[in-house]
Amino acid sequence: MPTSNQHIPFLDLRESNAECSGRLIEAAARVIESGRFLGGDETRLFEQELAGFCGSPCCIGVSNGLDAIRLILRAWMQTGRLNSGDEVIVAANTYIASILPIIELRLSPVLAPPSPVDFNLDFSRVEEFITPATRAVMLVHLYGSPCWDAEVCRRLHDRGILLIEDNAQAIGAHASAPGIYGSHLTGALGDAAAISFYPTKNLGALGDGGAVLTHDPELASTIRALANYGADRRYHNIHTGYNNRLDEIQAAFLRVKLPMLDAENARRAQIAATYDRLIRNPFVKRPAILSGSRQVWHQYVIRSPRRDELRNHLEAHGVGTDIHYAVPPHLQPCLKGKFHHPSLRLTEQMADTLLSLPIANINETQAHLISNLINEFN
Numbered sequence: 001m002p003t004s005n006q007h008i009p010f011l012d013l014r015e016s017n018a019e020c021s022g023r024l025i026e027a028a029a030r031v032i033e034s035g036r037f038l039g040g041d042e043t044r045l046f047e048q049e050l051a052g053f054c055g056s057p058c059c060i061g062v063s064n065g066l067d068a069i070r071l072i073l074r075a076w077m078q079t080g081r082l083n084s085g086d087e088v089i090v091a092a093n094t095y096i097a098s099i100l101p102i103i104e105l106r107l108s109p110v111l112a113p114p115s116p117v118d119f120n121l122d123f124s125r126v127e128e129f130i131t132p133a134t135r136a137v138m139l140v141h142l143y144g145s146p147c148w149d150a151e152v153c154r155r156l157h158d159r160g161i162l163l164i165e166d167n168a169q170a171i172g173a174h175a176s177a178p179g180i181y182g183s184h185l186t187g188a189l190g191d192a193a194a195i196s197f198y199p200t201k202n203l204g205a206l207g208d209g210g211a212v213l214t215h216d217p218e219l220a221s222t223i224r225a226l227a228n229y230g231a232d233r234r235y236h237n238i239h240t241g242y243n244n245r246l247d248e249i250q251a252a253f254l255r256v257k258l259p260m261l262d263a264e265n266a267r268r269a270q271i272a273a274t275y276d277r278l279i280r281n282p283f284v285k286r287p288a289i290l291s292g293s294r295q296v297w298h299q300y301v302i303r304s305p306r307r308d309e310l311r312n313h314l315e316a317h318g319v320g321t322d323i324h325y326a327v328p329p330h331l332q333p334c335l336k337g338k339f340h341h342p343s344l345r346l347t348e349q350m351a352d353t354l355l356s357l358p359i360a361n362i363n364e365t366q367a368h369l370i371s372n373l374i375n376e377f378n
Ligand SMILES: *Cc1c(COP(=O)(O)O)cnc(C)c1O
Pocket: 064, 065, 066, 067, 094, 095, 097, 098, 140, 166, 168, 169, 195, 196, 197, 198, 208, 209, 210
């Protein structure tokens, strides 16, 4: 029986930044010495570099991922493409931050079931949830797996339904089929995309940060104004906007880390492949490796009907795990009782069986050890 006296935390953000800590300190010093803390060269250059990386022509650095989603929806309202009461379809098992801006803007979220194969929106069922009030579909690339079906999305697009990507978890992922503008990269598949640089994300800042990506320059300029009090130039407010800017210091940190992202995503894919090769237990279902697409493994999520026992077993051997997400949005106290569709049962059942294994900071040896611990669980 393999025993471990080592401790493997689920995630260690010090470790995540260790490789580039010297360059992060240099970047901070550069910003401090520049005296420019908002709206300077770091943000401008980061926006260009990120647009290039994501294959999307327009990029706006913003305060965080939730605000990025809110800015996109609000900009569409500002330009008449969305109106209050319009329905936005979104997978019911997403993180609640996808849904909060929909509610805040008095749009109406419609919670559609996830596919039990890849945890993303079930494209075989999404059209059942369309009504005359449907104006947008939010594609959440959950756990780093691309959420895309070229045929269904083309039909939605042709009906004038807006496609917004919540790309908080999947920067650098590729869908198996091209998006509406021809790119396969998540963040460039639909009409507009939100990215989060929350410190735990694959590209994490050292604080909050986010970005909006779009192919639509008009949407981009509306968002740029909305994020800066609604001003299109100094002291000229065309919208009742917000303050949702990205800090120069976070942009400088992200410019250090963006060139390392492909290697980070590849390393995660290697750990995921090891788990996939080694984990063999009748009580455990491994996540699907999607053929033709590139997943970036923000999380490696297994399922087990005996999830809590398995979690305790790993914990007892020093292995930290997490659950994404233990309580689905529609059962949170702020939303409880507001959603009733019978298909929500599927999301609830999934939430009771999910378990996220360490993937961010572990090496091959540790992936072997964790796999062995899972295999001996009975
Ligand atoms: C992290 C996350 C967000 C929110 O991003 P913040 O930067 O924390 O505001 C939204 N949606 C999903 C799917 C996320 O994982």
